[in-house]
Amino acid sequence: GISIFRIFDALNDVRNMEKAIEITKREGAHAQGNICYTISPFHNIKHYIDCARRQINLGIDSLNIKDMAGILTPYAAYDLVRAIKSEFDISVQLHCHSSSGMATVSYLKGIEAGADIVDCASAPLALYTSQPAVETVLAMLRGTDKEVNINMDKLKIVSDYFEALSERKNLMRPKQSSIDIAVITHQVPGGMVSNLIAQLEKQKALDKLDDVLEEIPKVRTDLGYPPLVTPTSH
Numbered sequence: 377g378i379s380i381f382r383i384f385d386a387l388n389d390v391r392n393m394e395k396a397i398e399i400t401k402r403e404g405a406h407a408q409g410n411i412c413y414t415i416s417p418f419h420n421i422k423h424y425i426d427c428a429r430r431q432i433n434l435g436i437d438s439l440n441i442k443d444m445a446g447i448l449t450p451y452a453a454y455d456l457v458r459a460i461k462s463e464f465d466i467s468v469q470l471h472c473h474s475s476s477g478m479a480t481v482s483y484l485k486g487i488e489a490g491a492d493i494v495d496c497a498s499a500p501l502a503l504y505t506s507q508p509a510v511e512t513v514l515a516m517l518r519g520t521d522k523e524v525n526i527n528m529d530k531l532k533i534v535s536d537y538f539e540a541l542s543e544r545k546n547l548m549r550p551k552q553s554s555i556d557i558a559v560i561t562h563q564v565p566g567g568m569v570s571n572l573i574a575q576l577e578k579q580k581a582l583d584k585l586d587d588v589l590e591e592i593p594k595v596r597t598d599l600g601y602p603p604l605v606t607p608t609s610h
Contacts, residue, residue: 384410444565446475
C-alpha cells in the first residue's frame with residue numbers, strides 16, 4: 377500500500393538513483409527525489425540545484441531536502457528552498473532533525489520560502505534527534521495563510537498514546553541531551569547517534585563517545601566530505 381517512495385543516494389550521486397526512480401515511475405507510484413544536506417567546502421546551493429535538476433530530468437514527482445544531522449540553519453533553509461522553487465516548478469518537502477535545536481525555526485523559514493511539506497513527529501517522540509513536534513508547527517502557523525486544518529483533538533489522542541508508550545518503553549536514552557551543541561562540527565545524524573551509542577554500550581565503551589565524535593570530522597575530511605547518512609553513516 378505504499379504510494380510515495382523517497383529515493384536518495386548518500387553522496388547525492390544521481391546515477392545511483394536512476395533505476396529506483398525508473399521502477400517507481402513504471403509501477404505508477406510517487407517518486408520523491410532527495411537532496412542530502414551537508415556542510416562542506418564543496419556543498420553549496422549551486423551543487424544542490426544541479427542535483428535537483430538531474431533528478432527532475434529523470435521525472436521525479438517531488439523533491440525532499442533531507443537534513444539528517446539537524447544542521448540546516450533557518451536562513452540557509454530559506455535560501456535553498458527559495459532557490460529551488462525559483463528554478464523549478466516542483467513540490468519541495470523539508471525533513472529536518474532537531475539535534476541542534478534549529479529545526480522548528482528552519483521549518484518556518486523554509487515555509488516562508490515556499491516549502492510545501494514539512495516532516496514532523498508526535499510530541500512525545502519529537503525533538504532530540506527526531507523531528508519537530510507536529511503540534512508545535514501547527515500552532516506556529518495558526519492564523520497565517522499557511523495554516524493547516526488538522527484536528528488537534530485527534531492529535532491529542534495520538535500524543536497521549538505515544539506518551540504512555542514512551543514512558544513504558546523508556547524510549548529516551550539518558551546519554552542523548554535535548555540539544556547537541558557540537559553537531560554543527562561533527563554533523564552526525566540522529567540515527568547514527570543512537571546506533572553509535574548502542575554499539576559503544578555493547579562494547580562497554582560509552583565513555584569514549586566524545587572521542588569518537590571528535591574523530592569523525594577528521595575521517596570525513598579525509599574521505600572527501602561525504603554526507604553522513606545511510607550507508608556512509610555506518
